[in-house]
Amino acid sequence: MQFQQLQYFVAVAETRHFTRAAEQVHVAQPSLSQQIKALERELGADLFRRARGNITLTDAGEALLPLARRILADADTARHEVQEVAQLRSGRVRLGATPSLCTGLLPDVLRAFHDRYPGVRLLIEEGGSHDLVRELARGALDLALVVLPLPTPSPALTTVELLREDLVVVSSPDAPRPGRGRRAVRIADLEGERLVMFRHGYDLRELTVAACRAEGFEPEFAVEGGEMDAVLGFVRAGLGVAVVPRMVAARSGHGLRVTPLARPGLHRTIALAHRSDVAPPRAARELQGMLLER
Numbered sequence: 001m002q003f004q005q006l007q008y009f010v011a012v013a014e015t016r017h018f019t020r021a022a023e024q025v026h027v028a029q030p031s032l033s034q035q036i037k038a039l040e041r042e043l044g045a046d047l048f049r050r051a052r053g054n055i056t057l058t059d060a061g062e063a064l065l066p067l068a069r070r071i072l073a074d075a076d077t078a079r080h081e082v083q084e085v086a087q088l089r090s091g092r093v094r095l096g097a098t099p100s101l102c103t104g105l106l107p108d109v110l111r112a113f114h115d116r117y118p119g120v121r122l123l124i125e126e127g128g129s130h131d132l133v134r135e136l137a138r139g140a141l142d143l144a145l146v147v148l149p150l151p152t153p154s155p156a157l158t159t160v161e162l163l164r165e166d167l168v169v170v171s172s173p174d175a176p177r178p179g180r181g182r183r184a185v186r187i188a189d190l191e192g193e194r195l196v197m198f199r200h201g202y203d204l205r206e207l208t209v210a211a212c213r214a215e216g217f218e219p220e221f222a223v224e225g226g227e228m229d230a231v232l233g234f235v236r237a238g239l240g241v242a243v244v245p246r247m248v249a250a251r252s253g254h255g256l257r258v259t260p261l262a263r264p265g266l267h268r269t270i271a272l273a274h275r276s277d278v279a280p281p282r283a284a285r286e287l288q289g290m291l292l293e294r
Contacts, residue, residue, distance in 0.1 A: 104247030
């Protein structure tokens with residue numbers, strides 16, 4: 001049974017005339033008649049009674065008609081849905097990102113993407129790079145913004161470097177300026193400072209702690225275990241200082257003093273990752289392009 005045969009059958013059933021049906025579906029009448037006969041042979045039953053130009057449905061034809069209409073309607077719906085996705089009028093993008101990137105990098109890019117493709121749903125998952133790599137590998141995400149180097153390098157993932165971002169020190173304007181008032185703070189100046197520290201698994205935690213240990217001291221924590229918003233709130237309250245990305249500090253604005261780190265400073269490399277064995281959906285590729293062009 002062919003889809004085209006069902007189209008011809010419904011046209012004849014609705015017009016009760018082979019010639020008019022052929023005109024309706026834009027095919028020659030002999031071809032339409034041949035396809036109807038082929039369908040009847042396939043089904044093993046006559047679908048029409050043909051008597052002196054009077055075309056009526058047989059019992060088999062009456063049984064087939066609502067089913068054929070449903071099949072054609074479902075096919076039309078499927079065609080419409082696929083075209084909607086293909087033309088980016090609908091669909092979804094599942095994007096993973098570290099919390100600091102959700103705060104600093106993503107808002108402007110996601111706004112531009114939404115303005116261009118308002119029908120595409122954006123599903124955002126926050127997490128550390130380790131968690132995001134795992135979610136990518138199991139197919140739960142289309143794209144992820146991760147910090148390089150990856151905690152567990154995977155040949156199944158393709159990564160493209162997006163940007164290299166400076167880290168800065170944030171503190172409360174009401175607290176003493178870190179680094180004894182210097183315009184730029186050295187990592188060594190953080191010895192003796194009480195740090196507001198992120199939870200375990202946060203890329204910024206590992207980076208900051210490693211930098212302190214490289215200078216020969218163990219950092220002292222005033223508060224630890226928070227996410228980005230909590231850390232910034234604790235700093236505003238004067239509980240301590242924190243090392244955060246420059247973009248986050250710039251967006252956080254009110255209630256924070258921002259002090260750069262002296263050269264060579266601290267940096268982190270952000271990359272866009274996706275599975276190597278599966279191409280991201282078209283909507284995800286469009287978002288990928290916007291991120292790479294930013």
